[in-house]
Amino acid sequence: MDKYGLIGHPLGHSMSPLIHEKLFALSGIADYSYELIDIAPEELPARIDELKELRGFNITIPHKTAIIPFTDELSESAKRYNSVNCISSSGGRFVGYNTDCDGFLRSAEVLPLGGKVLLVGCGGVGRMIAIEAALHGAELTIAVIPQDFKNAQLVMAEILAKCSGANVRIVLVSDVSESFDLLINATPVGMYPKTESCAVSDELIANSLSFFDVIYNPTETLLMKKARALGKTAVGGASMLVYQAVKAHEYWYGGEFSPEDISKIILDVEAEVDKMNG
8 A cells, every 4th residue: 555644743733534535546555545644843853764665645735845854865856945845755755846836837727827916915825926936027016015015025026036037026015006917915914704804905806807716715715806806817726736736646646647637636626625614
């Protein structure tokens, strides 16, 4: 039996087992296990041998950087972000990947990522999205609250180092008033249970053509509801969650999935999230 899992700490409720169960089923793989493995930060070095018994595993906070010294090889995206959220293991040899990056890019395929882009927030996943947008030729505006301005400057410096000539600027969210091809929310504003919050003004929503929200709970944030009410395209975080898992299966054993199968899993995940919220 091939063993897989998710490591992190603390591990609360996770959608990972549901998503991976469906992907294994689509691949016709029945002889496997996928477990949630809670590992405190100080325990990680002592538990590497245990992890080497796995065929592959996903990684969440706080281990995405801490796992890197234990890898034997890193993908280009893992190097770019100094962050690993997926390991493929063969004979105890760890290859580290960043499938968050793949998950975002696949989710955003229908969106104008190379156009005039407003990114709200740039911490964590927002940093990755900012760099990917710049690499795709976006005219990028990073909008932040005052206390996050210094962090945004660090991200901007990183973008310019990785992508010379990138078109990027930083503004305060309260000062943005122009129109954009794509508005991306990379903040937790609107996340369950505070679902009546919206990261941007109605004016900004009206002035933007398409939307991506990293939040997957709720499945339709207030931002997405407002955008869709105006007939605009809005993609939610559940698609990114599923696509990053799909990429893990491609790395683990060469899994192949049709767009229809993936769309069905995204709907299943959204239904499960809605059920959780009652």
